[in-house]
Amino acid sequence: MPDLTQRLIEAMTEMPVIDAHEHLPPEAERVARDVDVFTLFGHYTHNDLISAGMTREQYDWLQDPSQDLDERWRVLEPFYARTRHTSYVRAARLAAQRFYELDIAADTYAEITERMKAANTPGIYERVLADACNIRVALTQVGRVVDDELLIAVLPLASLTANGNLGGLRANAERVGVELRGLDDCDALMEAVIAEHKRSGGVVGYKHVSTDLTTPDRATAAREFGAMLAGQEYDGRAVSDWLTHRALDLAGDAGLPVAVHCGIIWDNWNDFYDRHPRYMIPTALAHRGTRFDLYHAGIPWVREVGVMAKELPNCWLNLCWCHIISQRMSVSALDEWLDMVPLSKIIGFGGDYNKPVEKVYGHLVMAREDIAEVLAGRVERGTMRYGEALEAARMMLFDNPRELYGLEL
Ligand SMILES: [Zn+2]
Known part of the structure; x- marks a missing residue:
């Protein structure tokens, strides 16, 4: 490894890190399992x-x-x-x-x-995340608020919309004390749920997936919602997509960013084109007051998301999961993004693991290598000073996710 890259890695090892995406459960759940x-x-x-x-x-x-x-x-x-x-x-x-x-x-x-x-004993999160990784907080997605000092939750957008499922909407309505008589009550319902999440102090954003979202008009959505409430046949997609559009706006109004799964799917035997980041273009255009954190570099569409973040002021880029999918692809993507995208909108690391917390460390080592290699190349070519490279690394690992998610650290 060239000296300059090595020097940058060593400097980055001292920097605090915000782990911008995990599925880690509270530590008690990990140590309870063999x-x-x-x-x-x-x-x-x-x-x-x-x-x-x-x-x-x-x-x-x-x-x-x-x-x-x-x-x-x-x-x-x-x-x-x-x-x-x-x-x-x-x-x-x-x-x-x-x-x-x-x-x-x-x-x-x-x-x-x-x-x-x-x-596998209490303290393993402290030893792995805080001591070995210098991680101050990890944004975790386990579908609920978590009680763990090192974790803070990003909840599914479906925690607001219930994916248009009547049972889920009624359960939310009962819990927050909103009467659900028609589509007109849905904004108040979702606002009350957002307020509940904000009051908990443990929610900093919502999670959406890049998907081919339809845009039903209000009259159609109100009619289908009414049919659902009356127990008649209804168009579930019209209801769900309407609520999703409203939830994206309301999250934006509440100042909470929306993270978006883009591209590659975690399992085998999938048509990953269903998660093409291009579906987020009309969505980002339609919801300009909402900030979107586009995940996974949209792999394999790393250039497409680069252009999206360049053109759309409400789109950020997040390298969570990327360094363990391909280090070479992460390096080339980040190098091109630095030409195209404001540095303040690039988030450098998210481990994206659940049970094997130890691998967060392995992933972070790889992320530091990738970021250092890209920055060292710029210092060598004379387009960036060494001090600027250090500042860029700190922004990607800490400042940018802190600002986007409003973290008080
Ligand atoms: Zn994930």
């Missing part, structure tokens, strides 16, 4: 194992800690040989090396398992 070396192959790595020929049944069996460890390793081994150089697996290996002082291999998996079990 762990072993296969936990490090949970979340994302399954995607590569299955792509390499493992069956879903084999994968699920590998994830069962009550099964024989040696037998499971014998099943994993040929697939590990095929996938060990992907970015997903690299994060697992970096985590094993950092926390359990061993690389994952045939002669280490049993010892790694012993060490993981011993370390």
Whole structure:
């Protein structure tokens, strides 16, 4: 690794980090569950194992800690040989090396398992996230507010709209004390739910997905909503899409940003074109008072989202999940974005893990490498001074997500 890149990585290691996207549950849930070396192959790595020929049944069996460890390793081994150089697996290996002082291999998996079990105790989030990663807070998505010092929630937009499901809307209405007699009551209902979330102090945004959203007119939506309330047949998509549009506006009015899943899907056997970031263009144009945090560089459409963030003042770019999908793609995307997009709108890191918290560290090591490589290239070409590169790194890792999500740190 060139000296300048190395120097930047070392400087970045001292910087505070806001982990801008996770699925981490409260720590108590992680330590309540049994762990072993296969936990490090949970979340994302399954995607590569299955792509390499493992069956879903084999994968699920590998994830069962009550099964024989040696037998499971014998099943994993040929697939590990095929996938060990992907970015997903690299994060697992970096985590094993950092926390359990061993690389994952045939002669280490049993010892790694012993060490993981011993370390799966209260304080593991502090040790991994705060001590090893210098993470001040992680924005987590587990569908609810979480009581954990290091975590703060981003809730699904469906927590407002209930995806147009009448039972969900009625449950919300009852809880916040709004009478639901027709579409006209829905704004008040969703405003009351947003107010409830803000009062909790534990919600800093909502999560949407890039999807082909229709734009029903108000009369149609009111008619279909009325039919739903009357127990008649109705057009569920008209109701749901209407509420989604309203929720996006109301979130914007409340000053809460909306994170958006764009591009690549986490599992196998999907048509990822269904999540093309282009669906967010009409949505961002229609909701100019709402700030959108476009996730995952829209992989593989990294250039498309770059142009979107350049042209649309209400779109940010978030490299969460990206460095473990492809380090090379993340480097080239970030390098092009720095030419195109205001630096203040680029967010550099989000681990995007649930149970295997150790891999947040592996991912962050890779993120620092990618960011440092891009910035070092600019310093070498004379287009950026070293001090400016440090400032850019700090903005991407800390200042930008703090400002977008209004975090008081
Ligand atoms: Zn995610």
